[in-house]
Amino acid sequence: MNKILDVKNLEVSFDTYAGEVQSVRGVSFDLYEGETIAIVGESGCGKSVTSKAIMRLNPEPPARFKGGEIIFDGEDIVKKSEKEMTKIRGKKISMIFQDPMTSLNPTMTIGKQIVEGLKKHQDISDEEAKKRAIEMLKLVQIPNPEKRFEEYPHQFSGGMRQRAMIAVALVCNPKLLIADEPTTALDVTIQAQILDVMKDLQKKINTSIIMITHDLGVVADIAQRIMVMYGGKIVEKGTVNDIFYKSRHPYTWGLLKSVPRLDIDKEDERLASIEGTPPDLFAPPKGCPFADRCEHAMKICREQMPPMFDIKEGHESACWLNHPDAPKVEAPINKPQRDITKEKGGTRD
Numbered sequence: 001m002n003k004i005l006d007v008k009n010l011e012v013s014f015d016t017y018a019g020e021v022q023s024v025r026g027v028s029f030d031l032y033e034g035e036t037i038a039i040v041g042e043s044g045c046g047k048s049v050t051s052k053a054i055m056r057l058n059p060e061p062p063a064r065f066k067g068g069e070i071i072f073d074g075e076d077i078v079k080k081s082e083k084e085m086t087k088i089r090g091k092k093i094s095m096i097f098q099d100p101m102t103s104l105n106p107t108m109t110i111g112k113q114i115v116e117g118l119k120k121h122q123d124i125s126d127e128e129a130k131k132r133a134i135e136m137l138k139l140v141q142i143p144n145p146e147k148r149f150e151e152y153p154h155q156f157s158g159g160m161r162q163r164a165m166i167a168v169a170l171v172c173n174p175k176l177l178i179a180d181e182p183t184t185a186l187d188v189t190i191q192a193q194i195l196d197v198m199k200d201l202q203k204k205i206n207t208s209i210i211m212i213t214h215d216l217g218v219v220a221d222i223a224q225r226i227m228v229m230y231g232g233k234i235v236e237k238g239t240v241n242d243i244f245y246k247s248r249h250p251y252t253w254g255l256l257k258s259v260p261r262l263d264i265d266k267e268d269e270r271l272a273s274i275e276g277t278p279p280d281l282f283a284p285p286k287g288c289p290f291a292d293r294c295e296h297a298m299k300i301c302r303e304q305m306p307p308m309f310d311i312k313e314g315h316e317s318a319c320w321l322n323h324p325d326a327p328k329v330e331a332p333i334n335k336p337q338r339d340i341t342k343e344k345g346g347t348r349d
């Protein structure tokens with residue numbers, strides 16, 4: 001498999017009247033063709049700023065690119081002019097957001113919005129564009145697509161609007177789709193349908209997907225790898241199985257404990273939350289950003305930033321507990337609700 005995206009040491013800040021907000025502080029990850037990765041973390045951890053940086057959509061100013069590389073399809077996105085970026089956005093990289101009403105144009109029919117994207121990037125007749133748009137609506141499982149082609153976003157239900165937005169985003173067969181909290185505003189049944197549509201489309205057009213979410217629960221079925229972000233940094237990365245069964249970071253343990261489970265005793269059914277608040281990114285701590293909320297914090301945690309420790313190939317954790325001389329801390333048992341490895345056809349390692 002070819003690498004489609006390689007983000008190296010990305011740093012993005014926002015200059016405000018109150019000072020510099022260091023939103024993304026040295027983030028590195030990669031993505032392969034046809035792969036789905038999830039970037040997971042609380043609000044303000046830097047996940048959306050990271051994904052928007054890939055499309056160069058953070059408004060500059062106040063956003064400021066401070067350093068790093070974003071190699072997409074062999075070329076550094078950071079060095080592209082705005083004119084070059086307009087040819088990449090929508091054609092090679094597309095994005096879908098939490099609320100389709102903010103990205104779909106309420107004054108244009110759904111069909112026209114899909115056709116417009118196609119005609120912008122491809123030399124194609126009106127008739128052919130309409131045919132492709134209707135096919136796309138069919139692919140995202142919009143019933144009666146010929147009729148729906150002529151309708152406006154407000155005539156669609158929430159789930160249908162989200163599917164229409166996926167159609168707009170994928171009509172040019174982009175190499176990369178960035179989905180920023182695409183199911184957060186939807187109820188769980190519709191959420192599952194949208195994830196199924198995305199998985200199905202990915203198989204058909206081999207798009208790579210970056211899924212941005214605050215909810216670990218939604219990524220188990222769709223992603224192959226997970227990056228956990230906290231305080232502008234990736235604090236743990238690994239396969240879905242590494243993160244769900246063998247996590248080596250207290251912040252990830254906290255996120256896992258907040259995922260609703262079907263297999264816990266009635267008396268334990270209250271969901272755990274992570275006490276405290278995220279670090280102030282106007283003045284990020286010099287040590288581990290999670291130290292103030294971590295029950296295992298040691299002296300070194302507040303004094304030195306933990307490096308990324310290799311747990312095994314592809315599984316890394318930025319926590320001092322992984323140092324060979326650190327006290328041994330038993331990870332909470334992350335028993336899954338169901339065997340994800342069987343669903344993915346892999347082996348649990």
Ligand code: SF4
Nearest residue numbers: 288291294301319320
């Ligand atoms: Fe907790 Fe220290 Fe690990 Fe940070 S480095 S997560 S404070 S134990």
